[in-house]
Amino acid sequence: MTGELELQGGGELVSAEDAARWARLVELDELAEEFEPRSENTLRSYASDWRVWERYIADVGIPLEAGTPGAFFGFVIWRGKEGAAPSTIQRNMYGAAVCLRERGVDVHPNGPKKAKKAIDALVRMLAEAGEERGRGKAPALTMMQLRMMSKALPDTLKGLRDRAILTVGFGMAARRSELANLRTRDVVVTEKGLQVFARYGKTGARSPAIKKGENEWTCAQRAWQAWAAASDLDPDGPAFQRFNRHKMMGPISAQGIGIAIAGAAEAVGLVGITGHSMRAGLATAAREAKHDYRTIAEQGGWAPNSTALHEYLRIVDQWADNATAGIGM
Template identity: 85%
Template structure:
C-alpha cells in the first residue's frame, strides 16, 4: 500500500518520510498495550511471579513455560502448599500476565483449563469442611462502629482514628482511598461531608455523607475535631501516621487497616478489617431499604459487582425468604 500524507490543503500525496509513519505505528501499538495499574496491582503481580519462579525451580521446568501442563501443575503445586483457591486463582492469572509481558507465547487455553482445577479444589475443600484463607471480611454493624468509636481515647491519635472509622464507613472506602485523601478533598457542608476520592477501582467519585444522628458515628463531627486538632494543611494529607503520638507524615493503606483492626480489638471484636467497613455500609444501607444503584454509587462498586451482590444477599435472604408465610 502506498504511504500517503496530507499536503496543500486536503490533497493526499505519497509520504516523503516513512519514519513518521513508523513512529505513529509505534504509538498505536503502545496504545493497544497500555494498561494503567495501581501500586497494589503491581505488588500483586510481583508476588504472583515470585510464586511462579519458586514453582518452576522446584519441579524443574523452564521459567518460560506457558503450556497448559505448566499452568495445571502450578495450580496443583499451590494447592499442596495450602493456598486458598482465591489466592491460587490470583497467582495463576498474575503469572500468565507476567509471562505474556516477557514475550512468552502463552497457550490460549492454558490458564482457562487450570482454572477448572482451582474450581475442583474449592469444591473438594467445601465438601471436606476445610477452610483456607481469611474468608470474606465480616460486615461491621452500626452498633459495633459506635462501640469502637466511643472506646477511642480523646487524644490526637484517637481523634484521627474516629475520623478514619466514620468517614471510611460513610463512604464505604477502600483503605487506599482513605490513605490518598488530601485535607481539601473532605468538604464540610451544612448537611454533612462531601468527600472527593480522586481515584479508585471504578475511577474518581464524590460520595456525600449525611450529618450523623449519633455523636460517636457522625463523620462530620469526627472530621472537624480531627482536622482542627491536627491543624491540617489544605493541600496536605487528610490522615497522618504517628510515632509515639507524634505526627510524621501521610498514613499508608496498611496504616488505615491497622487503625481499624486495633479499634476493633479494643472492644473485643476479632476478624474486623478495612474491608469490613465497605461490607458494613452496604448491609446497613440495604437494611434501611436503599436500592442497589444508590449503594453502588456510594461505595464506588461496579454496576454488576459480585461482591456487592453478596453483601446485599446477606440482608435480602431474610427480607424475601422462600420459607416465610408457608406455614412452617
C-alpha cells in the same frame, strides 16, 4: 522522485514528511496497545505472584516461561499441596499469566481455563473434607460495632484521627487506598454533612456525600471536624497522617489505614475486622434501610455489575424475601 517515498505494500507515492507523520502515529498506536495503568498495590501483587511461579517451576523442574495448560494445571496442584487457599491460588495463577505475557510468552488460552477447573475441584474437595483455608471474607461491620469502636477510642490526637478514619471510611464505603490518598481539601464540610472527593479508585474518581450523623460517635462530620481542628491540617496536605508515638510524620499508607481499623476493633474485642469490613458494612446497613442497588453502588464506587456488592446485598435480601416465609413451616 525527490522528497517522495513509496509506502510499503502499496504503489502510492507520498512525501517524506507524510511518511514521518504516519510512522509517529504507528508508534503512538503501539504505545496505546501496551499501556495499562496499574496501582502500586497491583504491581506489588504481580511481583509476589511471579515469585511464587518461580518457586513452582524450580520445584517441579519445568521451563520458567512455560505457558501451556499442563504448566498451569500443575501449578494449582502444587499450590494446593502447599496448603494455599483456592482464592489465593487463583490470584497467583492470574498474576503469573499476566507476567508471562509481559515476557513475550504465548500463554495458551486453555491454560488458565484448565487451572480454573482444577481450582473448582479443589474447592469441592475441601468442602467435602470440611477443611477451611484462608482467612475468609472480612465480616461486615455493623453500626453497633462501629459505635463501640469509635466510642472506645481515646480523645488523643491519634484517637481523633482513628475516629475520623472509621466514620468517614464507613460513610463513603472507602477502600483503604482511597482514605490514604485523601487530601485535606478533598473533605468539605457542609450544612448537611460531608462532601468527600475520592481522587482515585477501581471505578475512577467519585464524590460521595455523607449525611450528618444522628449519633455523636458515628457522625463523620463531627469526627472529621474534631480531627482537623486538633491536628491543624494543611489544606494541601494529606487528610490523614501517620504517627510515630504521638508525633505526626506525614501521609499515612493504605496499610496504616488497615492497622488503625484493626486496632480499634481489637480494642473492643472484635476479631477479623479489616478495612474491607467498612465497605461490606455500609452496603448491608444501607440495604437494611431499604436503599436500592444503584444508590449503594454509587456511594461505595462499586461497578454496576459488581459481584461483591451483589453478595453483600444478598445477605440482607435472603431474609427480606425468603422462600420459606409464609408457607406454614
